[in-house]
Amino acid sequence: MKAAVLYEPRKLVIEEVENPQAKDGEILIKVLYALTCGTDLKTYERGHTMIKYPMIIGHEYVGEVIENRSKNEKIKKGDIVVGANSAPCFNCYYCKKENYSLCEKLNESLLGFTKPGCFAEYMVIPQRISEINLFKLNDDDYKRYASLEPLACVVHGWKYLNVKDEDYVLIIGSGPIGILHALMAKLYTKNVYLLGKHKERLSLINELGINTFDYDEYYKNLHEIKNHYYFDVVIEAVGTNEAWNLAFELVRKGGFLLLFGGLGPNSKAIFDATKIHYGEIKILGSFHHDPNSIKKSFELIRDKVIPIDKLITSEVNLEKIEFALNNMAKGWDMKVGIKIA
Numbered sequence: 094m095k096a097a098v099l100y101e102p103r104k105l106v107i108e109e110v111e112n113p114q115a116k117d118g119e120i121l122i123k124v125l126y127a128l129t130c131g132t133d134l135k136t137y138e139r140g141h142t143m144i145k146y147p148m149i150i151g152h153e154y155v156g157e158v159i160e161n162r163s164k165n166e167k168i169k170k171g172d173i174v175v176g177a178n179s180a181p182c183f184n185c186y187y188c189k190k191e192n193y194s195l196c197e198k199l200n201e202s203l204l205g206f207t208k209p210g211c212f213a214e215y216m217v218i219p220q221r222i223s224e225i226n227l228f229k230l231n232d233d234d235y236k237r238y239a240s241l242e243p244l245a246c247v248v249h250g251w252k253y254l255n256v257k258d259e260d261y262v263l264i265i266g267s268g269p270i271g272i273l274h275a276l277m278a279k280l281y282t283k284n285v286y287l288l289g290k291h292k293e294r295l296s297l298i299n300e301l302g303i304n305t306f307d308y309d310e311y312y313k314n315l316h317e318i319k320n321h322y323y324f325d326v327v328i329e330a331v332g333t334n335e336a337w338n339l340a341f342e343l344v345r346k347g348g349f350l351l352l353f354g355g356l357g358p359n360s361k362a363i364f365d366a367t368k369i370h371y372g373e374i375k376i377l378g379s380f381h382h383d384p385n386s387i388k389k390s391f392e393l394i395r396d397k398v399i400p401i402d403k404l405i406t407s408e409v410n411l412e413k414i415e416f417a418l419n420n421m422a423k424g425w426d427m428k429v430g431i432k433i434a
C-alpha cells in the first residue's frame with residue numbers, strides 16, 4: 094500500500110510499504126479520509142519526543158472496517174468508523190484516579206507516533222482504541238467526523254471551566270484549536286471574543302459569529318481590551334510564553350485562565366502573585382483527551398452542533414501531504430483534508 098513515512102524531521106517519503114495485518118484484539122481499516130493537524134506539522138518540522146522513526150504519521154481519520162478481530166461487537170465489517178488516536182490503559186496510577194488523559198501508558202498505542210498512523214491506504218486500530226474510543230458513523234457525510242480528536246481535546250479542557258450565560262470568554266489564538274474553543278464557547282454564551290492573526294482568517298472567524306481582535310494591532314487592542322472588557326474566562330491556544338502572559342493579563346479578577354497551548358520542555362512561566370492571590374485567579378492546565386471527551390466530541394459532530402467542516406480549508410491526495418503541511422506552515426491553510434480512498 095501507499096503510505097507517508099517520516100524518517101526524520103523534514104524527510105517525509107510517500108512510498109510502497111507492506112499492507113498491515115490486524116492481530117487478535119485489533120481492527121483493520123481502509124482509510125477513507127484523514128486530516129492534517131498542528132501536531133503533524135510540528136512533528137514534520139522538528140520531530141517529536143514520542144515518535145519512533147521511521148513512522149507513518151497522521152492520527153485524524155475516518156475509515157471502512159475491513160476486518161474486526163477486537164472484542165468490540167458493535168463494529169462490523171463494512172462499517173464506516175472514526176476513532177481517537179489513543180486510549181488509556183485503565184490500570185495505571187492515574188487511570189485508577191480517573192485522570193485518564195494522564196495515563197502513563199498513553200504512548201504505547203499512539204497512532205502516528207508509536208503505532209503506524211493514517212496517512213496510508215490501510216491502518217490497524219490498536220486493541221485499546223478498538224474497545225473504547227471507536228465509533229460507527231450515523232451518516233454518509235463522513236469527512237466532518239475526522240475532527241474527532243482535536244474537538245475532544247477542546248471538550249476535555251472545557252470540563253475544567255465554569256462558564257455561565259452572559260459570561261465574557263476570550264480565546265487567544267486563531268488556529269483550528271482556538272476556533273474550536275470559540276465554537277465551544279458559543280454553546281455557553283453569546284459573548285465570545287477571539288484575539289488572533291491573519292486578516293482573512295479573522296474574517297472567516299467573524300462569519301462563524303465570533304467577535305475578533307486583530308493581534309497585529311496588539312498594543313492598541315490591548316489597551317482597548319483591558320479598558321472595556323472583563324473576561325470571566327480566557328483560553329490560551331497558541332503555545333508561546335507571550336500568549337500565556339497576555340492571557341494572564343486579560344483575565345478578570347476571580348476569573349478562569351485555561352492554558353491550553355503547551356510550551357517546550359523545561360519552559361517556565363512567571364505570573365504576578367498578587368493578581369493570583371488577591372485576584373483569586375483560577376489557573377488551569379489541560380492536556381489531550383479522555384474517553385468521556387471523545388464520546389462527547391463524537392456526539393457534537395454527529396448532531397452537527399459545531400460547524401466543524403469550516404476548519405477544512407483545502408483537500409489534497411496522499412501524494413501531496415508535504416505540500417499541504419507547507420501551506421499550513423505559511424498560515425494559508427488551517428486543516429487540510431487528505432483524500433485517500
Ligand SMILES: [Zn+2]
Nearest residue numbers: 130132242243
Ligand atoms: Zn490532531
Ligand SMILES: [Zn+2]
Nearest residue numbers: 182185188196
Ligand atoms: Zn493508564
